[in-house]
Amino acid sequence: MTTQHTGSEPGSAAGGTEEISGPALSGRARFWRRFRRQWPAQIALGYLIVIVAVAVCAPLLATYSPFDQNLNGVLARPSGEHWLGTDDLGRDVYSRLLYAARISLLAAAQAVAVSLVLGVLPGLLAGYAGKKTDAVIMRITDAVMSFPPLILAIAVVGVLGPSLTNAMFVIGIIFAPRFLRLVRGSVLSLRAETFIEASRSIGTPRWRIIQRHVLPNVLSPLVVQISLASALAMLAEASLSFLGLGVQPPEASWGAMIERGFRYTAAAPWMTVFPGLLIALTVLAFNVLGDGLRDSLGREVRKAS
Template identity: 55%
Template sequence: MSSTTTGRPAARKTTAGPAHRPVPARRRFQRRFARERLAVVAFAFLVLLVIVAIFGPWLQPYDPDQQNLSIAFSGPGGGHWLGTDQLGRDVLSRIISGTRVSLVAAAEATGVGVLIGVPIGIVCGYFSGWFDRTVMAANDAVMALPALILAIAVAGALGPGLTHSMLAIGIVFAPRLIRLVRASVLDIRHETFIEASATIGTPTLRILRKHVLPNVLSPLIVSTSLMMAWAMVAEAGLSFLGLGVQPPQASWGAMLGQGYQYTAQAPALIIYPGVAIMLSVLALNLLSDGIRDSLGRELRRK
């Protein structure tokens, strides 16, 4: 007999749909970042700069250090697309050569700051106590000093040169990273998963590496991109003052310092490196904003 005659309802047929697979966090970040158009353009511009820095020796139309006083202060033309400087050197070749110096300088300074600031910030935030109080007191005293003035003092004490100037800038970066990382660690130190790991006997070093450090990476990435922009400006300032790269090596800051003396005769000598610095710093700031917004949405959804 059918189910209708027996009074029992017919069994419903259910079809199981495809299992819902969560989208990985990396894929969600990539999708959100792709919608940040300005950040994508900035990222493409920075990739172009990296390509120019890597293949610069093959892209330079002339030797950037080759002098020819007979064509000094020549305008664009005659095989020199951006003209020549006070010593007859090709400006475009020196701009291309300076790209590598500026990018390497920014990476070196940021790397020094991260290597100093991140470990100290993690230790201060996780353990607290007298070490934290002592370090933060010294940290606040250093941060009270003007950053560029402190960088000039450290670079002057170490001596002129790109490596010394970038070490000085990295030392100036470190206190700011210490405070940032420490604040991030304090926010998660008492989370349940960290306390549970400590309760079951997980070594402290493993907790810091597996649980604490990954949760610090989001604000650290944003801050690092901003610091690279500041490092590029700082390198230009130190090279302008003669504490960065030394002649005849080309960098955008050194070109500004040398061209400043001939502003009346050839204002283009400071316009070209100035525009290069401005666009690079703007791209790094836009990239930082895009990363911050993309990571921010991820954090709000968790």
């Protein structure tokens, strides 16, 4: 049975000490007790659920095909026919926003997935394998982190060629050190815990200790980091698409829609205002949710992150 050490008192919570009468609450019960008090995080979670649902149901909700052009109706103002207006090719902005949500969210998920794959395992090795392995991995990590993320992404994507897959793969590599350092710090703090020492003393293999005891205890800070990294990945995708290095026409992401509408800001502000607003709200929601999860999961997560 997996032993999970939380490092916090049953009644601890963000911003003070909770008084709990009766038997001590389980870790899951403590989390939900705290999270119910995090109303900004609940609103953020609800917003993200709606955005994901809208992206999934885009074909059902769209009033037009996102690719249909109408050169007789270019730059049309928002109306009953086109709720959010049309772009410079007469395409319905509302329909393109729905389909662009799919690409923006999938791009952020792809980047975070790459970061997890490249960050978690090396982080476990760096924290548990020993000083030499730790030194090598951390030197590589420091080298990657020494470059400004967006500048490095632009340089690499410029060499590989502009595409959403290349852009998000590079962003995932650049963000991987964030996960690596988080996991390494969590593992280093866990190595000295009594239940880890007890497992070593009875001859439990190292891989088994990592699987049964270490991994479950690094999941909480990882969940928080995933939320925060998703916000950064979405901003990075929007920036690269704005520069023409991300999604390519006729597909659209929110960042690509801003780039398309930038030249028509005065004549058709709706081309940039609506995708810009969605980016801002979604990034804010990811950050608020991450902060709420950090406070709800306990002091050990705040220390790790």
